[in-house]
Amino acid sequence: METNSMVKQTIQIFARIRPTKKPTGFHSIEESENEDPKLEFMVPHDLADGFVNNKREIYKFTFQKVFNQKTKQEEIFEAIARSVADSALSGYNGTIFAYGQTGSGKTFTITGGVEKYIDRGIIPRTLSYLFEQINKETSQVFTMHISYLEIYNENGYDLLDPRHEVLGLENMPKVALMEDMEQNIHLKNLSLHQASNEEEALNLLFLGDTNRMVAETPMNQASTRSHCIFTVNLASHEPSSSTIRHSKLHLVDLAGSERVGKMGLGGQLLTEAKYINLSLHFLEQVITALSEKKRIHIPYRNSMMTSVLRDSLGGNCMTSMIANLSVEKSNIDESISTCRFAQRVALIKNEAVMNEAIEPKLEIKLLKREVQQLKDELKLVTGEQHVDSLSQEDKDRLWKSVQTFIEDTDVEAILDVGADMRKINHCFLLLKQYNLEGKKVQAEQQKNMDEKQIVEDNTPPTKLRKLEELLKQRDKEISMLVLMLKKEKLKVQQAFGHVEALGIPSYRDDSVESGKTLAENAVTCLPPENVKFHSETCGPRPSSAVLSMDYKEAFESFRKDCEENAAIEETKHVLKQRYADAKTLGRRVNESKTKINEMKVKIEQWRMQRVLQGLSGETGDSGQEDVVEEKLRVQIEEEKRK
Numbered sequence: 213m214e215t216n217s218m219v220k221q222t223i224q225i226f227a228r229i230r231p232t233k234k235p236t237g238f239h240s241i242e243e244s245e246n247e248d249p250k251l252e253f254m255v256p257h258d259l260a261d262g263f264v265n266n267k268r269e270i271y272k273f274t275f276q277k278v279f280n281q282k283t284k285q286e287e288i289f290e291a292i293a294r295s296v297a298d299s300a301l302s303g304y305n306g307t308i309f310a311y312g313q314t315g316s317g318k319t320f321t322i323t324g325g326v327e328k329y330i331d332r333g334i335i336p337r338t339l340s341y342l343f344e345q346i347n348k349e350t351s352q353v354f355t356m357h358i359s360y361l362e363i364y365n366e367n368g369y370d371l372l373d374p375r376h377e378v379l380g381l382e383n384m385p386k387v388a389l390m391e392d393m394e395q396n397i398h399l400k401n402l403s404l405h406q407a408s409n410e411e412e413a414l415n416l417l418f419l420g421d422t423n424r425m426v427a428e429t430p431m432n433q434a435s436t437r438s439h440c441i442f443t444v445n446l447a448s449h450e451p452s453s454s455t456i457r458h459s460k461l462h463l464v465d466l467a468g469s470e471r472v473g474k475m476g477l478g479g480q481l482l483t484e485a486k487y488i489n490l491s492l493h494f495l496e497q498v499i500t501a502l503s504e505k506k507r508i509h510i511p512y513r514n515s516m517m518t519s520v521l522r523d524s525l526g527g528n529c530m531t532s533m534i535a536n537l538s539v540e541k542s543n544i545d546e547s548i549s550t551c552r553f554a555q556r557v558a559l560i561k562n563e564a565v566m567n568e569a570i571e572p573k574l575e576i577k578l579l580k581r582e583v584q585q586l587k588d589e590l591k592l593v594t595g596e597q598h599v600d601s602l603s604q605e606d607k608d609r610l611w612k613s614v615q616t617f618i619e620d621t622d623v624e625a626i627l628d629v630g631a632d633m634r635k636i637n638h639c640f641l642l643l644k645q646y647n648l649e650g651k652k653v654q655a656e657q658q659k660n661m662d663e664k665q666i667v668e669d670n671t672p673p674t675k676l677r678k679l680e681e682l683l684k685q686r687d688k689e690i691s692m693l694v695l696m697l698k699k700e701k702l703k704v705q706q707a708f709g710h711v712e713a714l715g716i717p718s719y720r721d722d723s724v725e726s727g728k729t730l731a732e733n734a735v736t737c738l739p740p741e742n743v744k745f746h747s748e749t750c751g752p753r754p755s756s757a758v759l760s761m762d763y764k765e766a767f768e769s770f771r772k773d774c775e776e777n778a779a780i781e782e783t784k785h786v787l788k789q790r791y792a793d794a795k796t797l798g799r800r801v802n803e804s805k806t807k808i809n810e811m812k813v814k815i816e817q818w819r820m821q822r823v824l825q826g827l828s829g830e831t832g833d834s835g836q837e838d839v840v841e842e843k844l845r846v847q848i849e850e851e852k853r854k
């Protein structure tokens with residue numbers, strides 16, 4: 213089953229101009245913000261060795277980007293290869309191929325220069341980039357396999373076959389093209405090598421490069437006489453998924469197109485050149501067919517190279533072409549021809565789909581694991597039991613699993629011991645032991661800490677400290693009560709002094725503690741909120757003059773706890789009664805005093821009246837006069853007795 217996520221795109225074309233020793237002045241690059249850059253050639257009239265050139269003089273070609281002679285290898289990778297590599301990592305096929313006349317810099321662009329590290333080409337840089345990304349990506353598991361195919365004189369050879377040196381090319385097994393029912397091409401005798409890291413992948417590249425067919429030609433001292441296809445096969449999947457993404461990344465260095473006549477080749481070089489030109493001719497045919505809208509048949513099968521690259525040309529692939537150009541005067545014709553070829557390539561539309569499919573082997577593995585889990589669950593549910601006891605080895609293994617489980621910081625970590633109740637119970641036992649051990653250690657630590665505190669700070673443990681604080685508080689409460697007592701005693705003494713001054717005798721009760729007045733005894737039961745601090749002798753003064761609730765509670769508890777509380781309460785009641793009686797008595801005394809005074813006034817008035825009668829000569833009955841005064845005196849005496 214394949215799930216498709218499609219990207220439609222024409223083949224991207226780029227031009228790269230090889231450095232020349234002298235500036236030629238036959239080309240220029242036109243760049244503007246709104247349009248793609250253009251490469252322009254000016255062909256001089258005298259180009260054809262003295263013949264009059266009637267052809268047009270200026271040729272313009274549009275590219276996605278034109279790289280001038282100074283362009284560095286890194287820039288090429290960033291602009292062309294990085295995005296294709298990213299697509300390959302996401303499951304899309306990708307192809308980058310270099311096309312151009314011999315000696316124009318195709319091998320330099322694809323593989324790189326051999327002298328300087330900085331001259332590494334697209335292949336080593338892409339490998340490095342892919343592993344960098346693979347190592348960063350933690351949610352996917354990647355595998356990489358590499359193959360390296362050479363098409364020489366229309367035959368395919370495995371460049372990674374170690375028998376190359378021993379057998380010689382003529383005895384090497386040829387790579388054969390096979391087609392399945394769905395017309396997918398398979399290559400027989402082409403080995404796939406797994407590369408787990410950059411170094412392994414680079415070793416494969418170097419091995420293949422040493423096996424390539426290279427020869428010295430008039431145009432290039434080390435001319436590659438074949439087409440070479442370096443393929444990176446990537447597969448990726450999420451750890452718990454059977455859906456796998458596959459992608460193929462072809463990095464292709466085509467053999468150079470060359471003019472046999474111009475170069476004056478002969479012998480083997482001539483044969484090679486013929487094959488090269490023939491295969492490039494078939495490639496051109498395919499490109500032309502693909503760029504013509506009405507063409508139904510595309511002649512892929514005409515050559516091995518077009519068969520292998522079928523997907524890259526008009527198929528499921530993201531493809532980029534680099535047109536390598538030598539812009540010397542003698543090469544202008546070939547450069548124009550390369551650019552024309554590129555313009556046709558740019559018309560080809562590809563439809564790249566994400567190659568995602570269920571991998572049967574992985575699916576079987578996942579299903580097997582699921583079946584085992586379900587079997588375990590079933591055993592638990594049906595209560596299937598193991599009768600033999602666990603071996604020491606089993607117990608040791610379980611203890612390790614429990615330890616790993618406890619130490620695992622992942623909250624979703626699972627202690628999986630299968631559906632064996634003996635193992636499950638043993639694990640519970642281990643967890644319990646672990647917990648008890650932990651508690652013991654904690655208690656021990658607490659004890660050590662308390663002891664350490666006593667030794668270091670001379671501070672008593674918490675309980676002792678609390679009792680000491682309670683004691684201090686009780687002392688304060690007692691001091692306060694003594695103060696209250698003294699103060700109220702003073703007040704009552706003043707009150708009794710006032711009563712005695714009025715002629716009322718003060719009551720002192722012998723039944724109450726000797727030496728104390730009634731008021732003194734009564735005052736001991738006054739509520740504490742009426743008491744305010746006035747003495748500095750009672751220890752620190754509270755911030756508020758009114759006692760706090762703590763003091764009230766302390767007083768109440770002290771009062772209740774006091775053994776004589778009941779007797780005090782009773783005495784308090786008696787004293788209250790007597791105090792009320794004394795008040796009534798006082799009032800009556802005052803009333804009698806008033807009456808006596810009134811009678812005394814009356815006696816005085818009576819005497820005055822008698823004196824005035826004597827002066828006026830009026831005589832009264834002296835016996836009757838004495839009777840009035842006597843009556844008043846008797847009344848006074850009676851009042852006093854009351």
Ligand SMILES: Nc1ncnc2c1ncn2[C@@H]1O[C@H](COP(=O)(O)OP(=O)(O)OP(=O)(O)O)[C@@H](O)[C@H]1O
Nearest residue numbers: 230231314315316317318319320432435436467468
């Ligand atoms: N951009 C460049 N910078 C420096 N040197 C270059 C550059 N392009 C090519 N060269 C050099 O030019 C020479 C020919 O290049 P190269 O072998 O890559 O050409 P080619 O197109 O692969 O030729 P052929 O088709 O014959 O194999 C080599 O020595 C290479 O190092």
